[in-house]
Each structure stands twice: as C-alpha cells, then as structure tokens.
Amino acid sequence: MKLNSIGSTYGIMQSSLQNFAFQFAELDLTVEQVEEAMGYPRGESPEPFPEMINLALSQSVDLTDIKGSLFVSEHFSLDRSGVIIMEGIAFSIGEKIARQLRKAEGGAFFICTAGAGIGDKSKELMAEGYFMEGYILDVIGSLTVEAVIDKMQNMLELELSASGRRVANRYSPGYCGWPLNEQKHLFKVFPDNYCGIKLSESCLMEPAKSLSGVIGFGVNVHRTAYECDICELKTCLYRKIRLSKVK
Secondary structure, eight states: OEEEEEEOOGGGOSEEEEEEEEOGGGGOOOHHHHHHHTTSOTTOOOTTHHHHHHHHHHHHHHHOOEEEEEEEESOEEEOTTSEEEETTEEEEOOHHHHHHHTTOSEEEEEEEEOOHHHHHHHHHHHHTTOHHHHHHHHHHHHHHHHHHHHHHHHHHHHHHGGGTOEEEEEEOTTSTTOOGGGHHHHGGGSOTTGGGOEEOTTSOEESSSEEEEEEEEETTOOOOOOOGGGOOOTTOHHHHHHHHHOO
C-alpha cells in the first residue's frame, strides 16, 4: 500500500517522493512461481520440493520487511548518447535503455527491498548445511522484491492514467549497459539509508534483496517485452525464465 506522497499531484507535478509498504501476503507468491524460478515447469517440481517451498513461503511472512519508494520527476531530458538528466543529475544509461525511453516525458527512480531477514536466514541455512532450504529462501527473496516493484509500477501507471500517460519498462543499474556504479547517482535523489537500504563501496545494495532503477513515463511510451536475448547479464533470474520458454 502507498503510505504517503510528498509533492503535488501528477497533473501539475514537478517532483514527488512516494513511499510504500507491503505485507508478504499481499504479493500472492505461489509455489508455481518459485518452481519456475528454480528452473522447473510450473507444478512439476519433484518431491519434496513443493512441500519445502510451501514451508519457505510461510516462513517468509516473518522474514520480510517490505518497503519501497518512488521519486517521480518531470525534470527529465534524454540525449541520443544515452544520458538522462533528472533533477540536475546526469545518468549514463547507455544506448539500449535510451532507445526504450526516447519518448518519455518524465521518470520515476525507485528503490525497494524485501528487508534483510530473508537473505540472512538463507545464508544461515546454507552455512549450516541446509543448502536447498537456503536456496529456496534465496529465490523467494528475489521474487519478493520483483513483485514489490511490479506493484509499485502498476500503482504509478494507474495514477498517471488520469493524465493520459503510461509507463515504460523499468531498468536498473548493472543491466543492459547501464553501469552498476551509477547507483551512486541514483541514490542521491533519496535521503541516506532510505527504506533501510544503503550502498556498499562496490555499489551493491544492502540488504541484498533490494532493487533500484528508473521507470520512464509519458503519453507515447508503452511497456514492451524485455529483450532478454541481447542482455549480457547471465545471472538475471527473469532472463533465465524467459529464455527457457522460447527454447
């Protein structure tokens, strides 16, 4: 759910900071989604995985502390070289993402997290030799934070629809040619340690089950299928899922 909005409405909006918090149950994650993320067809993982996944999903209720924030701005420009200027800050997003956002009139930077608990518990289980139990929690943590930004993106689009605008695909530093060290610039638009998220010296987020990035919006933008076949990030959870479906 949205907790608050700092700034004016989208119709005359220049910039606003919007905060969100969700309970794990609101995400409606299923055993089938976890199976797919583990590499199995939905409903076809072997025993005892369905039971283990069910248990891990129930445990995740108490292991997550789900928060997120959107910084929405119309102070937005994009040049052909792949540089966004938002709120006076330059972001070198690269040509691939620039092509997708070329018609955007504004942008929303996002950060969100599943909290530290689920990642810590996953590591603890693995350290104790419970590798599969730890791995399943790790997968659920990744699915959790993706589901959170899905909800935030959909809520943003619903509000923008009142002014005839739509949202584009979301993109994150470290993907599609956008350097990971750009996280330093993205986090400048949020207060320090906002939503309990901070950056390490290597620009990785802590807690680990966190996401950041940008969502473009405008009258002439729309969401498209992600071009996973041209993505260089071989470890992306959703790249693996999507490519497995076209083999």
